[in-house]
Every structure is written in structure tokens, then in C-alpha cells.
Amino acid sequence: MxxxxxxxxxxxxxxxxxxxxxxxxxxxxxxxxxxxxxxxxxxxxxxxxxxxxxxxxxxxxxxxxxxxxxxxxxxxxxxxxxxxxxxxxxxxxxxxxxxxxxxxxxxxxxxxxxxxxxxxxxxxxxxxxxxxxxxxxxxxxxxxxxxxxxxxxxxxxxxxxxxxxxxxxxxxxxxxxxxxxxxxxxRSMKAPGDAGWDVPPAKVADVEGFFGHLEQTLHDVSFHRRDNPRQLMSRLRRLFQRAQLDQMEINILRGILSAVQKAAGAQESTKPTEAGAEPARQEDGHV
Structure with a gap:
């Protein structure tokens, strides 16, 4: 059958x-x-x-x-x-x-x-x-x-x-x-704003808030130096803008940054740096 x-x-x-x-x-x-x-x-x-x-x-x-x-x-x-x-x-x-x-x-x-x-x-x-x-x-x-x-x-x-x-x-x-x-x-569906995408595109103000948060976090973990920024933030901005983030993705990324800041602060106050260990810095192979 x-x-x-x-x-x-x-x-x-x-x-x-x-x-x-x-x-x-x-x-x-x-x-x-x-x-x-x-x-x-x-x-x-x-x-x-x-x-x-x-x-x-x-x-x-x-x-x-x-x-x-x-x-x-x-x-x-x-x-x-x-x-x-x-x-x-x-x-x-x-x-x-x-x-x-x-x-x-x-x-x-x-x-x-x-x-x-x-x-x-x-x-x-x-x-x-x-x-x-x-x-x-x-x-x-x-x-x-x-x-x-x-x-x-x-x-x-x-x-x-x-x-x-x-x-x-x-x-x-x-x-x-x-x-x-x-x-x-x-119809193709490739980015937020396309029919069928589940979350609206992130607004410019939200993206700018994320970039400010990102820069502060990189500074907090000693990866980014504001007195010698080089092209780091420009290249990161280009990277994330190319991704065409939606509102949920912005929220997730901001949550990750907040967790990184919290962990970095807790580590500094509770766990001494191991001898000879140095945190990654912007000048160590980064632009």
C-alpha cells in the first residue's frame, strides 16, 4: 500500500x-x-x-x-x-x-x-x-x-x-x-526590516548607545586606550553596522557587555593577578 x-x-x-x-x-x-x-x-x-x-x-x-x-x-x-x-x-x-x-x-x-x-x-x-x-x-x-x-x-x-x-x-x-x-x-529575507524577520531593526540611538557601552567596556578591561585609540572603534563600528543589528541583538550585546564589566570588576576585587600575567591590550597586535 x-x-x-x-x-x-x-x-x-x-x-x-x-x-x-x-x-x-x-x-x-x-x-x-x-x-x-x-x-x-x-x-x-x-x-x-x-x-x-x-x-x-x-x-x-x-x-x-x-x-x-x-x-x-x-x-x-x-x-x-x-x-x-x-x-x-x-x-x-x-x-x-x-x-x-x-x-x-x-x-x-x-x-x-x-x-x-x-x-x-x-x-x-x-x-x-x-x-x-x-x-x-x-x-x-x-x-x-x-x-x-x-x-x-x-x-x-x-x-x-x-x-x-x-x-x-x-x-x-x-x-x-x-x-x-x-x-x-x-521575496528574500536577509536582514531586519525584511518581511518575515522576527524583530524590528535597531534604531540609530540604540546602536549609538551600544557603541558607547562597547568602548567603555573595552576601556574597563584595558583593551582600549582613549588616549591612543588608533582605528579600533572605527573598525568595530564598521563591523557591527555591516551586521545590520536588530533590537533584540542590541539588547543581547549590551547584556554581554554588562556581564563583562561586572566580571572584570569582581575579578579585580577578589582575585589577584597571577605573576607575569598581563591582560590583553589594544597595542598587542590590535589596531
Missing amino acids: HKPSPPLEGPDMFQDQIRIVLVETSHSGNIGAVARAMKNMGLGNLWLVNPNSFPDEASYARAAGASDILDRAQVVGTLGEALGDCVLVMGTSARDRKIPWPVMPPSEAVAVASDHSREGAVALVFGRENHGLSNDELHRCHYHIHIPSNPDYSSLNLAMAVQVMCYELRMFYLRNLEDSDGRPDL
């Missing part, structure tokens, strides 16, 4: 019009991995041309929650059956051809596929694990898609190749939503 699948999320274009076609897949586990890659990116229309073995336990085991994609998969005997009602066919190819054929990278291919999907089904065709699509099969394609992998190691696992194309389709769809600017999955 395969585990139940969560519902597929995605636009009708993904679920119905974009058709992933696998030709004579040798290993059924790869079919399951393809189903998982598709569902990750919101696609659900899988066609299998003369697979070596399907359905079986290996395919469902590798699907890992995308068993509904396999349940709905169309199994046909020939590539012609898989492509007959399509308005556009695009085939993945890693090899140069004797006769030049229209070829494009994935990012351009998905834009063309999306445009044609308004008119009917669009097939993205993937070949066999060991030698891809034959020349005759590639000649059935309006365009070839070339994934620009490492030329010294260009062979992609079948599911990896499908994942690349499904990801590009997903990103194209998300970027073209009417409210795409408001989608959290398209």
Missing part, C-alpha cells in the same frame, strides 16, 4: 496543459522520482511511453507522497500517442545534431511553453536514462531544450532533468502572478 498523497497545488496550466512525457524509462524508481519532482513544483500531468516496468512498488516508493501523480499517469505504447493532441512539443537534448534544430535554455523554453499552453497541451519530452531521445524522436519536437550542465560531466539523472524544467516552470508562473510582488516565496 502506498501512502496517501496531499492535494496538488498549482494552476490549471501546470496540472493539465503542461505534459511531462517520459520515453521508455528503464528503471521504475525514476518514474516515482519524476512524480515527486513534478508535485514539488505543482505539475501533475505525466505520460509514460512504453515504460519497462510500471506500475510497481519501486515507483510508488520513490514517489514519496506523490502517488496521486502516478495514479493518474497515462501509459501509452508510442510517442505519437503521447503527442497527438499537443499544440507544442519540446524535447530535452544534450547532444549536438548534424542538422541544427531550434534550441533554447530552460528559462526561455518555459516562457514559450507557457504561451502555447493557452492554446492547448504542451509536451516536454524526456528520453531514456542511458541515451536520451533518438534522432527520429527529436525530429518530432518543435524545439530542443538544452540544460547547460558541466560539459565535463553533462549527464543528468532523469528525475534531475525533470526537476530543472519543473522548477523553471514554477518560477515563471510565480513571477507572472498579478500579485507576485506580495508572494513570500519570491
Whole structure:
């Protein structure tokens, strides 16, 4: 028994019009991995041309929650059956051809596929694990898609190749939503003030208070000399301002400084300095 699948999320274009076609897949586990890659990116229309073995336990085991994609998969005997009602066919190819054929990278291919999907089904065709699509099969394609992998190691696992194309389709769809600017999955979160950050950015007055506290603490532990400051505080200021601190981080740092000051004062009053020991100072290798 395969585990139940969560519902597929995605636009009708993904679920119905974009058709992933696998030709004579040798290993059924790869079919399951393809189903998982598709569902990750919101696609659900899988066609299998003369697979070596399907359905079986290996395919469902590798699907890992995308068993509904396999349940709905169309199994046909020939590539012609898989492509007959399509308005556009695009085939993945890693090899140069004797006769030049229209070829494009994935990012351009998905834009063309999306445009044609308004008119009917669009097939993205993937070949066999060991030698891809034959020349005759590639000649059935309006365009070839070339994934620009490492030329010294260009062979992609079948599911990896499908994942690349499904990801590009997903990103194209998300970027073209009417409210795409408001989608959290398209926004980066790198610093306080970005949507999703849990604490507001520190205010300038709070940061300046921290720098004053830091300088005083370094002076208290004999690390910083106000009469010969060199560039210490300037460089520390540059360091912390580059970090773009939030309010909680300022509070934590001020708490650490207070603890250092308290410990330094307690140590001076209760524990004599060991013979020959000197505290670290600004001039000992510091600027």
C-alpha cells in the first residue's frame, strides 16, 4: 500500500496543459522520482511511453507522497500517442545534431511553453536514462531544450532533468502572478526590516548607545586606550553596522557587555593577578 498523497497545488496550466512525457524509462524508481519532482513544483500531468516496468512498488516508493501523480499517469505504447493532441512539443537534448534544430535554455523554453499552453497541451519530452531521445524522436519536437550542465560531466539523472524544467516552470508562473510582488516565496529575507524577520531593526540611538557601552567596556578591561585609540572603534563600528543589528541583538550585546564589566570588576576585587600575567591590550597586535 502506498501512502496517501496531499492535494496538488498549482494552476490549471501546470496540472493539465503542461505534459511531462517520459520515453521508455528503464528503471521504475525514476518514474516515482519524476512524480515527486513534478508535485514539488505543482505539475501533475505525466505520460509514460512504453515504460519497462510500471506500475510497481519501486515507483510508488520513490514517489514519496506523490502517488496521486502516478495514479493518474497515462501509459501509452508510442510517442505519437503521447503527442497527438499537443499544440507544442519540446524535447530535452544534450547532444549536438548534424542538422541544427531550434534550441533554447530552460528559462526561455518555459516562457514559450507557457504561451502555447493557452492554446492547448504542451509536451516536454524526456528520453531514456542511458541515451536520451533518438534522432527520429527529436525530429518530432518543435524545439530542443538544452540544460547547460558541466560539459565535463553533462549527464543528468532523469528525475534531475525533470526537476530543472519543473522548477523553471514554477518560477515563471510565480513571477507572472498579478500579485507576485506580495508572494513570500519570491521575496528574500536577509536582514531586519525584511518581511518575515522576527524583530524590528535597531534604531540609530540604540546602536549609538551600544557603541558607547562597547568602548567603555573595552576601556574597563584595558583593551582600549582613549588616549591612543588608533582605528579600533572605527573598525568595530564598521563591523557591527555591516551586521545590520536588530533590537533584540542590541539588547543581547549590551547584556554581554554588562556581564563583562561586572566580571572584570569582581575579578579585580577578589582575585589577584597571577605573576607575569598581563591582560590583553589594544597595542598587542590590535589596531
